Amino acid sequence: MDLKQALDLLKKHGYKYTNKRELMMDIFLRESRYLSAREVLDQMQEDFPGLSFDTVYRNISIFEKLGIVEGTEWDGERRYRFHCNRDTHHHHIICTKCGRTREIRVCPMNAILGEPDNFEITGHKFEIYGICADCEGDHAPRH
Amino acid sequence: MDLKQALDLLKKHGYKYTNKRELMMDIFLRESRYLSAREVLDQMQEDFPGLSFDTVYRNISIFEKLGIVEGTEWDGERRYRFHCNRDTHHHHIICTKCGRTREIRVCPMNAILGEPDNFEITGHKFEIYGICADCEGDHAPRH
DNA sequence: ACCTTAATTGGATTGATTCCGTTTTGTAAA
Protein backbone atom coordinates (compact mmCIF):
# COMPACT_ATOMS: atom_id res chain seq x y z
CA MET A 1 0.00 0.00 0.00
CA ASP A 2 1.46 3.29 -1.07
CA LEU A 3 0.28 6.87 -1.17
CA LYS A 4 -1.40 6.55 -4.55
CA GLN A 5 -3.37 3.48 -3.50
CA ALA A 6 -4.56 5.26 -0.39
CA LEU A 7 -5.65 8.33 -2.33
CA ASP A 8 -7.50 6.07 -4.78
CA LEU A 9 -9.27 4.45 -1.85
CA LEU A 10 -10.48 7.86 -0.74
CA LYS A 11 -11.75 8.72 -4.21
CA LYS A 12 -13.41 5.33 -4.60
CA HIS A 13 -15.46 6.01 -1.49
CA GLY A 14 -16.49 9.46 -2.62
CA TYR A 15 -14.17 11.48 -0.41
CA LYS A 16 -12.59 14.58 -1.87
CA TYR A 17 -8.93 15.01 -2.62
CA THR A 18 -7.34 17.74 -0.53
CA ASN A 19 -3.73 18.69 -0.02
CA LYS A 20 -4.27 18.33 3.72
CA ARG A 21 -5.26 14.70 3.34
CA GLU A 22 -2.33 14.04 1.09
CA LEU A 23 0.05 15.62 3.60
CA MET A 24 -1.47 13.64 6.43
CA MET A 25 -0.93 10.39 4.56
CA ASP A 26 2.56 11.53 3.64
CA ILE A 27 3.36 11.97 7.31
CA PHE A 28 1.99 8.57 8.33
CA LEU A 29 3.83 6.98 5.44
CA ARG A 30 7.24 8.48 6.04
CA GLU A 31 7.11 8.15 9.84
CA SER A 32 5.77 4.58 9.71
CA ARG A 33 5.23 4.52 13.46
CA TYR A 34 2.36 5.20 15.83
CA LEU A 35 1.50 8.90 16.10
CA SER A 36 -0.92 10.70 18.37
CA ALA A 37 -3.36 13.24 16.96
CA ARG A 38 -1.28 16.00 18.52
CA GLU A 39 1.88 14.73 16.80
CA VAL A 40 0.10 14.68 13.46
CA LEU A 41 -1.26 18.16 14.07
CA ASP A 42 2.15 19.54 15.01
CA GLN A 43 3.75 18.18 11.86
CA MET A 44 0.94 19.40 9.64
CA GLN A 45 1.02 22.88 11.10
CA GLU A 46 4.52 23.30 9.73
CA ASP A 47 2.86 23.45 6.31
CA PHE A 48 -0.62 24.65 7.33
CA PRO A 49 -0.25 26.89 10.37
CA GLY A 50 -3.96 27.36 11.01
CA LEU A 51 -4.86 23.67 10.74
CA SER A 52 -7.59 22.58 13.11
CA PHE A 53 -7.72 19.60 15.44
CA ASP A 54 -11.09 18.79 13.98
CA THR A 55 -9.53 18.24 10.57
CA VAL A 56 -6.97 15.84 12.04
CA TYR A 57 -9.52 13.84 13.98
CA ARG A 58 -12.08 13.74 11.17
CA ASN A 59 -9.54 12.53 8.63
CA ILE A 60 -7.98 10.00 10.97
CA SER A 61 -11.44 8.61 11.56
CA ILE A 62 -12.06 8.33 7.81
CA PHE A 63 -8.63 6.79 7.24
CA GLU A 64 -9.26 4.23 9.95
CA LYS A 65 -12.65 3.30 8.51
CA LEU A 66 -11.08 2.76 5.08
CA GLY A 67 -8.22 0.73 6.51
CA ILE A 68 -5.61 3.31 5.52
CA VAL A 69 -4.41 3.67 9.09
CA GLU A 70 -4.72 1.36 12.08
CA GLY A 71 -5.08 2.59 15.64
CA THR A 72 -4.25 1.50 19.14
CA GLU A 73 -3.93 3.14 22.55
CA TRP A 74 -1.41 3.45 25.33
CA ASP A 75 -0.75 5.90 28.16
CA GLY A 76 -4.32 7.10 27.82
CA GLU A 77 -3.93 8.35 24.26
CA ARG A 78 -5.04 6.91 20.95
CA ARG A 79 -2.33 6.53 18.28
CA TYR A 80 -2.35 5.68 14.63
CA ARG A 81 0.00 4.36 12.01
CA PHE A 82 -0.16 3.68 8.31
CA HIS A 83 -1.75 0.29 7.82
CA CYS A 84 1.40 -1.62 7.07
CA ASN A 85 -0.01 -4.51 5.11
CA ARG A 86 -3.60 -4.84 4.02
CA ASP A 87 -3.30 -8.49 3.00
CA THR A 88 -1.75 -10.46 5.82
CA HIS A 89 -3.06 -10.10 9.33
CA HIS A 90 -0.35 -9.73 11.94
CA HIS A 91 0.56 -8.03 15.21
CA HIS A 92 3.20 -5.68 16.54
CA ILE A 93 5.87 -5.13 19.12
CA ILE A 94 5.55 -1.45 19.95
CA CYS A 95 8.05 0.97 21.43
CA THR A 96 6.02 3.03 23.88
CA LYS A 97 8.53 5.87 23.66
CA CYS A 98 8.70 6.51 19.95
CA GLY A 99 5.85 4.41 18.56
CA ARG A 100 8.00 2.40 16.18
CA THR A 101 7.07 -1.23 15.68
CA ARG A 102 8.37 -4.65 14.77
CA GLU A 103 6.16 -7.28 13.27
CA ILE A 104 4.98 -10.46 14.91
CA ARG A 105 4.01 -12.77 12.12
CA VAL A 106 1.95 -15.15 14.22
CA CYS A 107 -1.57 -14.44 15.41
CA PRO A 108 -2.61 -16.20 18.61
CA MET A 109 -6.19 -16.43 17.36
CA ASN A 110 -5.19 -19.29 15.08
CA ALA A 111 -4.56 -21.44 18.14
CA ILE A 112 -7.80 -20.31 19.77
CA LEU A 113 -10.22 -21.01 16.91
CA GLY A 114 -13.01 -23.35 17.85
CA GLU A 115 -12.48 -22.67 21.53
CA PRO A 116 -14.84 -19.93 22.63
CA ASP A 117 -18.50 -20.75 23.14
CA ASN A 118 -21.21 -18.43 24.47
CA PHE A 119 -19.36 -15.47 23.01
CA GLU A 120 -19.83 -13.73 19.69
CA ILE A 121 -16.28 -12.64 18.91
CA THR A 122 -16.00 -9.12 17.51
CA GLY A 123 -12.26 -8.51 17.66
CA HIS A 124 -9.01 -9.15 19.39
CA LYS A 125 -5.80 -7.41 20.36
CA PHE A 126 -2.31 -8.81 20.76
CA GLU A 127 0.45 -6.34 21.34
CA ILE A 128 3.86 -6.51 22.96
CA TYR A 129 5.16 -3.31 24.51
CA GLY A 130 8.73 -2.30 25.14
CA ILE A 131 11.55 0.11 24.48
CA CYS A 132 13.38 -0.07 21.19
CA ALA A 133 17.14 0.02 20.84
CA ASP A 134 17.17 3.69 19.83
CA CYS A 135 15.09 4.72 22.83
CA GLU A 136 16.76 2.82 25.62
CA GLY A 137 18.84 4.83 28.08
CA ASP A 138 18.08 8.30 29.31
CA HIS A 139 18.34 10.17 26.02
CA ALA A 140 15.30 11.44 24.22
CA PRO A 141 13.65 9.11 21.71
CA ARG A 142 15.06 9.34 18.20
CA HIS A 143 12.32 9.51 15.60
CA MET B 1 -7.71 -14.31 46.51
CA ASP B 2 -10.59 -13.25 48.67
CA LEU B 3 -11.62 -10.10 50.49
CA LYS B 4 -9.58 -10.90 53.59
CA GLN B 5 -6.40 -11.52 51.63
CA ALA B 6 -6.84 -8.23 49.81
CA LEU B 7 -7.39 -6.30 53.04
CA ASP B 8 -4.28 -7.95 54.50
CA LEU B 9 -2.35 -6.83 51.43
CA LEU B 10 -3.41 -3.25 52.12
CA LYS B 11 -2.35 -3.46 55.75
CA LYS B 12 0.95 -5.13 54.87
CA HIS B 13 1.82 -2.16 52.68
CA GLY B 14 0.91 0.37 55.35
CA TYR B 15 -2.41 1.51 53.94
CA LYS B 16 -5.24 2.13 56.36
CA TYR B 17 -8.39 0.11 56.64
CA THR B 18 -11.47 2.12 55.72
CA ASN B 19 -15.04 1.04 55.14
CA LYS B 20 -14.90 2.69 51.74
CA ARG B 21 -12.01 0.50 50.65
CA GLU B 22 -13.75 -2.56 51.96
CA LEU B 23 -16.92 -1.67 50.08
CA MET B 24 -14.97 -1.02 46.91
CA MET B 25 -13.36 -4.44 47.10
CA ASP B 26 -16.72 -5.95 47.92
CA ILE B 27 -18.13 -4.49 44.74
CA PHE B 28 -15.27 -5.72 42.56
CA LEU B 29 -15.50 -9.12 44.19
CA ARG B 30 -19.22 -9.69 43.82
CA GLU B 31 -19.44 -8.19 40.31
CA SER B 32 -16.36 -10.06 39.09
CA ARG B 33 -16.39 -8.19 35.80
CA TYR B 34 -14.73 -5.08 34.38
CA LEU B 35 -16.13 -1.86 35.85
CA SER B 36 -15.45 1.75 34.93
CA ALA B 37 -14.64 4.29 37.63
CA ARG B 38 -18.08 5.78 37.12
CA GLU B 39 -19.77 2.40 37.68
CA VAL B 40 -17.79 1.90 40.89
CA LEU B 41 -18.70 5.41 42.04
CA ASP B 42 -22.40 4.91 41.31
CA GLN B 43 -22.52 1.71 43.32
CA MET B 44 -20.57 3.16 46.21
CA GLN B 45 -22.75 6.25 46.40
CA GLU B 46 -25.68 4.03 47.32
CA ASP B 47 -23.92 3.57 50.66
CA PHE B 48 -21.85 6.77 50.75
CA PRO B 49 -23.81 9.51 48.96
CA GLY B 50 -21.07 12.15 49.12
CA LEU B 51 -18.29 9.90 47.88
CA SER B 52 -15.78 11.65 45.66
CA PHE B 53 -14.38 10.60 42.31
CA ASP B 54 -10.94 11.24 43.68
CA THR B 55 -11.43 8.53 46.29
CA VAL B 56 -12.43 6.04 43.63
CA TYR B 57 -9.50 6.84 41.38
CA ARG B 58 -6.97 6.97 44.20
CA ASN B 59 -8.02 3.63 45.62
CA ILE B 60 -8.24 1.97 42.23
CA SER B 61 -4.70 3.13 41.58
CA ILE B 62 -3.53 1.65 44.91
CA PHE B 63 -5.39 -1.59 44.27
CA GLU B 64 -3.85 -1.89 40.84
CA LYS B 65 -0.35 -1.30 42.20
CA LEU B 66 -0.86 -4.03 44.81
CA GLY B 67 -2.31 -6.44 42.25
CA ILE B 68 -5.73 -6.47 43.88
CA VAL B 69 -7.41 -5.33 40.68
CA GLU B 70 -6.29 -5.51 37.06
CA GLY B 71 -7.17 -2.90 34.47
CA THR B 72 -7.74 -2.61 30.76
CA GLU B 73 -9.37 -0.16 28.39
CA TRP B 74 -12.00 -0.14 25.68
CA ASP B 75 -14.32 2.46 24.13
CA GLY B 76 -11.99 5.15 25.44
CA GLU B 77 -12.48 4.30 29.10
CA ARG B 78 -10.33 2.45 31.59
CA ARG B 79 -11.98 -0.48 33.42
CA TYR B 80 -10.96 -2.64 36.32
CA ARG B 81 -11.82 -6.03 37.75
CA PHE B 82 -10.78 -8.02 40.78
CA HIS B 83 -7.52 -9.76 39.97
CA CYS B 84 -8.96 -13.18 39.34
CA ASN B 85 -5.91 -15.33 40.05
CA ARG B 86 -2.65 -14.07 41.43
CA ASP B 87 -0.72 -17.26 40.68
CA THR B 88 -1.27 -18.26 37.08
CA HIS B 89 -0.90 -15.74 34.31
CA HIS B 90 -3.67 -15.85 31.76
CA HIS B 91 -5.84 -13.74 29.46
CA HIS B 92 -9.49 -12.97 28.92
CA ILE B 93 -12.34 -12.95 26.48
CA ILE B 94 -14.25 -9.80 27.39
CA CYS B 95 -17.85 -8.83 26.76
CA THR B 96 -17.67 -5.18 25.76
CA LYS B 97 -21.28 -4.63 26.83
CA CYS B 98 -21.25 -5.91 30.40
CA GLY B 99 -17.55 -6.41 31.11
CA ARG B 100 -17.86 -10.06 32.06
CA THR B 101 -15.01 -12.34 31.06
CA ARG B 102 -14.04 -15.87 30.21
CA GLU B 103 -10.57 -17.16 30.71
CA ILE B 104 -8.05 -18.05 28.04
CA ARG B 105 -5.58 -20.36 29.65
CA VAL B 106 -2.86 -19.98 27.05
CA CYS B 107 -0.54 -17.00 26.80
CA PRO B 108 0.83 -16.27 23.32
CA MET B 109 4.07 -14.98 24.84
CA ASN B 110 5.17 -18.54 25.47
CA ALA B 111 5.42 -19.08 21.73
CA ILE B 112 7.22 -15.77 21.26
CA LEU B 113 10.00 -16.17 23.81
CA GLY B 114 13.43 -15.88 22.35
CA GLU B 115 12.09 -14.10 19.30
CA PRO B 116 12.35 -10.36 19.86
CA ASP B 117 15.72 -8.69 19.57
CA ASN B 118 16.47 -4.97 19.77
CA PHE B 119 13.52 -4.55 22.10
CA GLU B 120 13.41 -4.49 25.87
CA ILE B 121 9.99 -6.02 26.54
CA THR B 122 8.00 -4.29 29.28
CA GLY B 123 4.57 -5.86 28.88
CA HIS B 124 2.01 -7.38 26.62
CA LYS B 125 -1.70 -7.53 26.05
CA PHE B 126 -3.83 -10.28 24.59
CA GLU B 127 -7.56 -9.83 24.74
CA ILE B 128 -10.48 -11.15 22.75
CA TYR B 129 -13.54 -8.92 22.58
CA GLY B 130 -17.11 -9.92 21.94
CA ILE B 131 -20.68 -10.06 23.18
CA CYS B 132 -21.60 -12.62 25.80
CA ALA B 133 -24.69 -14.80 25.60
CA ASP B 134 -26.61 -12.65 28.09
CA CYS B 135 -25.89 -9.45 26.18
CA GLU B 136 -26.61 -10.51 22.62
CA GLY B 137 -29.77 -9.20 21.01
CA ASP B 138 -31.32 -5.81 21.56
CA HIS B 139 -32.09 -6.07 25.26
CA ALA B 140 -30.02 -4.26 27.84
CA PRO B 141 -27.02 -6.08 29.27
CA ARG B 142 -27.80 -8.20 32.31
CA HIS B 143 -25.30 -7.64 35.08
C1' DA C 1 -8.35 10.75 74.95
C1' DC C 2 -4.68 12.73 72.00
C1' DC C 3 -1.59 13.19 68.08
C1' DT C 4 0.12 12.40 63.80
C1' DT C 5 -0.59 11.23 59.37
C1' DA C 6 -3.25 9.28 55.78
C1' DA C 7 -7.78 9.42 53.62
C1' DT C 8 -11.57 11.89 51.91
C1' DT C 9 -14.09 15.76 50.21
C1' DG C 10 -15.60 19.03 46.81
C1' DG C 11 -14.44 21.79 43.56
C1' DA C 12 -11.21 23.27 40.09
C1' DT C 13 -8.22 21.89 36.35
C1' DT C 14 -6.20 19.44 32.71
C1' DG C 15 -6.07 17.30 28.35
C1' DA C 16 -7.90 14.44 24.77
C1' DT C 17 -11.68 14.17 21.91
C1' DT C 18 -16.06 15.70 19.99
C1' DC C 19 -19.35 19.08 18.47
C1' DC C 20 -21.15 22.93 15.71
C1' DG C 21 -22.14 27.21 13.19
C1' DT C 22 -19.64 29.59 9.72
C1' DT C 23 -16.49 29.92 5.90
C1' DT C 24 -13.76 27.90 2.32
C1' DT C 25 -12.79 24.64 -1.20
C1' DG C 26 -13.23 20.59 -4.44
C1' DT C 27 -15.71 18.78 -8.03
C1' DA C 28 -19.19 18.01 -11.26
C1' DA C 29 -22.58 20.09 -14.15
C1' DA C 30 -23.85 23.82 -17.13
Add this chain to the structure above:
DNA sequence: TTTACAAAACGGAATCAATCCAATTAAGGT
Protein backbone atom coordinates in the same frame (compact mmCIF):
# COMPACT_ATOMS: atom_id res chain seq x y z
C1' DT D 1 -14.67 28.63 -17.63
C1' DT D 2 -18.13 29.83 -14.66
C1' DT D 3 -21.64 28.17 -11.37
C1' DA D 4 -23.75 25.48 -7.84
C1' DC D 5 -23.65 22.41 -4.25
C1' DA D 6 -21.90 19.43 -0.91
C1' DA D 7 -17.97 18.27 1.55
C1' DA D 8 -14.02 19.92 4.12
C1' DA D 9 -11.88 22.98 7.11
C1' DC D 10 -11.89 26.56 10.64
C1' DG D 11 -12.11 28.22 15.27
C1' DG D 12 -13.80 27.98 19.31
C1' DA D 13 -16.96 25.90 22.60
C1' DA D 14 -18.46 21.71 24.89
C1' DT D 15 -17.80 17.19 26.77
C1' DC D 16 -15.87 13.86 29.59
C1' DA D 17 -12.44 10.99 31.86
C1' DA D 18 -8.87 11.66 34.78
C1' DT D 19 -5.96 14.44 37.89
C1' DC D 20 -4.85 17.99 41.17
C1' DC D 21 -5.34 20.65 45.47
C1' DA D 22 -6.45 23.03 49.78
C1' DA D 23 -9.35 22.15 53.56
C1' DT D 24 -11.60 18.69 56.51
C1' DT D 25 -12.25 14.18 58.53
C1' DA D 26 -10.95 9.78 60.26
C1' DA D 27 -7.63 5.77 61.38
C1' DG D 28 -4.53 3.85 64.39
C1' DG D 29 -0.66 4.16 67.42
C1' DT D 30 0.80 6.36 71.89
